[in-house]
Amino acid sequence: xxxxxxxxxxxxxxxxxxxxxxxxxxxxxxxxxxxxxxxxxxxxxxxxxxxxxxxxxxxxxxxxxxxxxxxxxxxxxxxxxxxxxxxxxxxxxxxxxxxxxxxxxxxxxxxxxxxxxxxxxxxxxxxxxxxxxxxxxxxxxxxxxxxxxxxxxxxxxxxxxxxxxxxxxxxxxxxxxxxxxxxxxxx
Numbered sequence: 001x002x003x004x005x006x007x008x009x010x011x012x013x014x015x016x017x018x019x020x021x022x023x024x025x026x027x028x029x030x031x032x033x034x035x036x037x038x039x040x041x042x043x044x045x046x047x048x049x050x051x052x053x054x055x056x057x058x059x060x061x062x063x064x065x066x067x068x069x070x071x072x073x074x075x076x077x078x079x080x081x082x083x084x085x086x087x088x089x090x091x092x093x094x095x096x097x098x099x100x101x102x103x104x105x106x107x108x109x110x111x112x113x114x115x116x117x118x119x120x121x122x123x124x125x126x127x128x129x130x131x132x133x134x135x136x137x138x139x140x141x142x143x144x145x146x147x148x149x150x151x152x153x154x155x156x157x158x159x160x161x162x163x164x165x166x167x168x169x170x171x172x173x174x175x176x177x178x179x180x181x182x183x184x185x186x187x
Contacts, residue, residue, distance in 0.1 A: 001059045001060070001061055001062065002059070002060055002061075002062045003057060003058075003059060003060075004027075004037045004054050004055075004056055004057060004058055004060070005056075005057070007022055007025045007037060007039065008022065008025075009022055009023065009024060009025070010022065011062065012044065012062065012063045012065045012116075013041070013060050013061065013062055013063065014061040014062065014063045015041070015052075015060070015061075018043060018045075019043070019044040019045065019063050019065075019116065019121065020041040020042065020043055020044065020050075020052075021041065021042045021044050022039055022040070022041060023039075023040040023041065023042050023049060024039070024040045025037055025038065025039040025040070026038045026039075027056070029056075034055060034056060035055075035056035036053055036054060036055050036056055037053070037054045037055075037056060038051070038053050039051070039052050039053070039054065044065075044114075044116075044121050044122060045121065047099070063116055064116065065114050065115070065116050065121065066114070066115045066116070067112045067113070067114050067115075067124070068084055068086075068112065068113050068115060069084075069085050069086075069110060069111075069112060070082040070083060070084050070085065070091075070110070070111055070112070070113045071083050071085060071108055071109070071110055071111075072105050072106070072107065072108065072109045072111055073090070073107065073108075074107060075105070076092075078094060078095060079092040079093065079094060080092070080093050080094075080095075080098060080102060080105065082111070082113060082123075085110075091113070091120065093113070093120050093123065097120050097121070097122060097123065098123050099122070100179070101123055101125050101176060103156055103157060103158030103179070104125055104129055104131075104156055104158055104174065104176045104179070105125070105156060106129060106131070106155075106156060109125070109126070109129070110126070111123050111124060111125050111126075112124040125176040126176065127175065127176060127177065128173050128174065128175055128176065128182055129173070129174055129176055130171055130172070130173050130174075130185050131154040131155050131156060131171070131172055131174055132154065132155045132169065132170070132171050132172075133152045133153070133154055133155075133162070133166060133167070133168055133169060133170050133171075133172060134153050134154060134155050134168070135152070135153040135168060136150060136151070136152035136153065136162065136166060136167065136168055137150060137151075138167070148163060148164055149161040149162060149163060149164070149181075150162060150163075150164055150166075152166060152172075154172065154174065158174075158179060160172075160174055160179050160180070160181055161180070161181060162181045163181065166181075166184065170184055171184070171185040171186075172184055172185060173185050
């Protein structure tokens with residue numbers, strides 16, 4: 001059990017038998033009336049974000065989420081195989097656990113897998129990864145119909161929007177949270 005004064009970003013709460021992670025919170029003390037805590041909660045399994053307000057001092061049940069460092073090994077059919085670096089145990093995770101992050105997995109990449117009661121909840125990738133462009137159309141100088149970007153397929157199979165000057169074979173740094181282009185990497 002946690003008090004509202006114990007709230008911090010990333011804390012996982014158990015509300016109505018659902019695991020909710022605090023995305024952001026704010027303690028509010030109005031001039032008139034009791035203090036309260038305004039939070040944004042993200043459902044760990046579905047990803048749905050909701051706003052919820054708690055009265056100050058209210059006790060809320062917390063969930064124990066164990067974040068383990070694991071290494072992504074390979075993709076096998078519909079499963080993604082990860083290995084625990086400490087115990088060398090391998091676990092299979094499906095597309096439902098990985099979500100959009102499956103498009104940015106590179107072999108031997110270190111990730112964090114969040115576990116609750118022996119079940120994998122979600123996978124956290126590094127914020128930025130370096131990947132090679134495997135296919136992109138040549139950019140036409142002066143073509144501004146697409147705000148100076150074009151689609152490019154990277155070695156993981158994901159498609160990202162890149163500036164017109166990017167060519168096939170270039171190495172890029174990509175933000176794994178939203179799949180956006182950060183910069184070109186000199187190799």
